[in-house]
Amino acid sequence: MNRPAEARSRKQIWILIGAFFAPLALAFLLYYGLDIRPHGSTNHGDLIHPPVTLPEVALPSIADQTFAADALRGKWSIVYIGDGACDERCREALTLMRQTRLALGDDMSRVQRVFLVSGNCCDQAYLDAEHSGLLLGRIDNPAGQTLLEPFPDTTQASTLGRIYLVDPLGNLMMKYEPGAPQKGLLTDLKKLLKLSHIG
Structure with a gap:
């Protein structure tokens, strides 16, 4: 062998x-x-994990516009929280929200813009001229505080200059800091709208 x-x-x-x-x-x-x-990760905003379901509360009307309890349901909502006098950051955020929605083209009807006003309401001339169709809701009241409670950093939310993304089921799912890339919101929304069968 x-x-x-x-x-x-x-x-x-x-x-x-x-x-x-x-x-x-x-x-x-x-x-x-x-x-x-x-x-x-491929998203540009900060994921809120797990997503938080926002309560359904009606907010006081602004300029003959109602904010129904289900206002943050049925569509994707881009939300900004801030003072109604609308400083430079506020104007930047509202403009970014408007331009992002317009850039969605055929999908823009699936998205709404929301400004939750914490006080000094409102620079109505500016809002009417630059942000037609913007949904307004006052949060300087008990109902507003109930709506605000689930947001990150609740007590400072109106001063942080963040933009938030809420899905059509009313889930708070992303936040964008003031320094986030401007095209990031559009990129994320396009991806979400492509994958989503709701709203």
Whole structure:
């Protein structure tokens, strides 16, 4: 019996097995053992995880416009919270919201813009001239505070200059800080509208 040839044959088999399984074992170790995973995401806003369902509350009317209890249901809502005097950040945010909706083209009817006003309501001449169709709701009242409660950083929400995204079921799901890329809101919304069968 040729034992050296048999040993050589076994050795070659183990080399082949090792060559096949070594990369798999290394990948498994890196991915799970050392937790070297891609942590980036494709969205530009910050996900609110888990999404928070907003309460259904009617808000006091502004300029003969009603804010019904189900105002944040049925459509995707881009929401800004801030003072009604509308400072520079407020104007930037409302303009971004308007331009983002217009850029959606045929899908723009699935999206509404909402300004939740925390006080000093309102620079109506500016809003009428620049933001026709903007849904307004006052939150400087008990009903408004109930609506505001689920938002992140509730007590500061009206001063942070954030834009929020609410899905057609009334779930608060994303927030955009003032420094977020301006095209990020549009990119995220296009993706959500493409994938969504609601609203």
